[in-house]
């Protein structure tokens with residue numbers, strides 16, 4: 001299926017007008033295309049400008065310069081109502097909706113269709129129920145928003161955006177307050193909305209693991225490097241993720257898809273493992289204990305590891321003696337004793 005561009009930006013400057021104190025430019029010269037049918041994750045360190053970009057795309061007043069188009073037409077040509085039928089936004093700003101019940105908050109998402117008095121028809125009510133069900137908040141439909149946990153409130157805000165039934169959904173850190181299961185559920189929901197309902201979904205997140213698993217495209221942003229857009233695997237394998245994120249002793253390890261602290265790794269152990277899963281966890285244990293794993297020849301202290309199974313680990317000490325261990329705990333203890341000796 002063709003993946004149409006629904007929002008395009010060319011040479012955008014984004015930032016804030018500070019009243020009489022001039023302008024705070026956060027980025028200049030940003031260009032991108034947001035495509036329908038894709039989940040796009042915007043990643044970057046704190047203060048990179050992610051929220052500022054999302055506010056700009058959501059129609060906030062942070063566009064200072066450049067050309068921003070929605071479905072081919074300049075943003076400025078859209079009335080607020082017309083734009084709100086196309087773009088649903090979930091920002092991280094505190095929600096002042098404590099006096100509303102959850103179903104009333106979610107029903108606000110129908111505003112572009114119901115007009116000023118917000119009278120819901122049968123179809124509107126069906127969509128509101130569907131949206132609450134989809135994010136797993138239906139059980140709290142009658143609760144006051146003020147009485148929700150942070151995560152529940154976040155789900156209610158996502159449901160409101162779903163109820164808006166827009167082809168474009170923008171979300172600023174939608175999983176920030178969620179527990180791990182809810183995070184995975186929400187990310188999968190957004191992925192399905194992109195894939196199955198052909199929506200353009202753009203979200204900012206610090207949850208790199210989930211982004212790498214599910215994002216069709218990544219937008220990497222930092223103050224030094226600006227914005228780089230591309231397919232997830234390309235940006236991982238060409239080192240871009242590292243370029244945008246690595247700082248000091250923290251870097252991205254493309255072998256296991258995680259960021260890690262790499263300080264103190266000097267010595268190496270040669271590793272063979274019966275399968276990829278054992279290799280991954282052997283590398284993990286070595287890294288945590290200050291060693292880098294290498295394949296092939298002996299490590300630089302002559303140490304070798306053969307992981308036949310989680311309970312059958314063969315460790316060759318620097319003196320060439322092989323010791324069999326029945327668990328990772330046993331082997332790690334031996335590794336550390338060897339190190340001390």
Ligand SMILES: Nc1ncnc2c1ncn2[C@@H]1O[C@H](COP(=O)(O)OP(=O)(O)OP(=O)(O)O)[C@@H](O)[C@H]1O
Pocket residue numbers: 016024026044045046047048049050051052053
């Ligand atoms: N209302 C504002 N007025 C002036 N500058 C602002 C305003 N809001 C944010 N900024 C500045 O814009 C820059 C980018 O902030 P932004 O919130 O967009 O970053 P972010 O990538 O979303 O960060 P985080 O991951 O910490 O949420 C920061 O230097 C911030 O201080």
